[in-house]
Amino acid sequence: MTRFNTQLVHGLPVNDNNTGAVNPPIYNSSTYAFESVNAMPRWDYARSGNPTRDFLEKQIAQLEHGTRGFAFASGLAAIHAVLSIFKPGDRIVVGKNIYGGTYSLFNEYFAERGITFEAVDTADYKALDDAVSGRCRTTFDGRQLEDTTPAKAVYFEVLTNPLLQINNVNRISAIAHRYGALSIVDNTFVTPYLQRPLDLGADVVIHSATKYLAGHSEVNAGLVVVLDEEVGRKVYFAQNRFGGVLAPVECNDVRRGIQTLALRMDRQQSNAQSIAEYLLVHPLIKTVNYPGVRGDTARLLADNGLKGFGGVLSFEVVPGVDPAIVLDNLKIFHLAVSLGAVESLAELPCRMTHFELPREERLKVGITDELIRLSVGIEDVTDLIEDLGQALDKAYDALLASGAEEDIFGNLSAGLFA
């Protein structure tokens, strides 16, 4: 058995390569010739299966310690396929603070087709237990429901976006299993390098491979890994019938990205840690959301079965400072949504990634108008810190020019000592 870093580079051996090429070939063929009418070829049509996709699907199953993997044209196509294994009348408990597109897919598509979604703070184990058991039920739109059938699944993300709260896969999965529900984990922010949810009790792992796994802002891709054969059969049905499969060339892009996952993530994490520490003591910053600056990090990692906290962080500027001026003046960070790539990105969740969430809902979960999210890349961290520093200086200059100095100093101390 090879180890993780070797598996990243090599995947499983490719046996049909006659040329000596060190990379698995890209099979750009949608159809495959039968040897005879009676033959049952391994490959017949590319929606049903393609050797390039098969390589990637086997590799992600290996990396996540699952039994079967699936590659989709995007993270949302993957989530759609997984959710399609449920039926009208089924109830799914969903962690608060899930990816906006997922939230919308659940509430504007699946909810209209008879599946009930219930949002719960998955760090509140009592509330989670009540919700999964069916004892206490509140839908996304705040309605109280009465029947007491247990939920069919719990769906959550390990590190929440953009506040970087940690969901404990072990504890949450144990509660799900108490009532026969599946534990479905979106592991996009964490990757199998930092945690393997299936080892901690989850049943299904989903990735937007667009982010860390592919890692270069080149492709949209989604991956799913399952443990159970029957669940795998249903996900395969959805993959083959909806047909949201990942194209061979893009499967190869994701495969190539995966080869350097550990190297990239190591740098992204150490850069994110340094930036979080810099922001923590910056006078224009009110809060920093990154688990690496939350105190006893060794315990936080051990308790949650994590090897690190990834490369995304967020922070709030003190009231009076305009976060748009900070963002508009960044020179190395691109002002862009998405995350997990080699280049650093910055964005304003209230206007960009989370604009669809009603303001009241946003504020309730802590996504304020002053919150900036960073996806930290692999650049020299000194350049990144200098970039943030000069952009914050510009925002401070603008504040002074607006004549609101007194205000800021009042707010500054409130921010520093609150």
Ligand SMILES: *Cc1c(COP(=O)(O)O)cnc(C)c1O
């Ligand atoms: C981006 C993202 C998705 C959606 O993936 P796409 O590839 O954009 O379809 C789902 N979950 C999380 C956590 C994401 O960051």
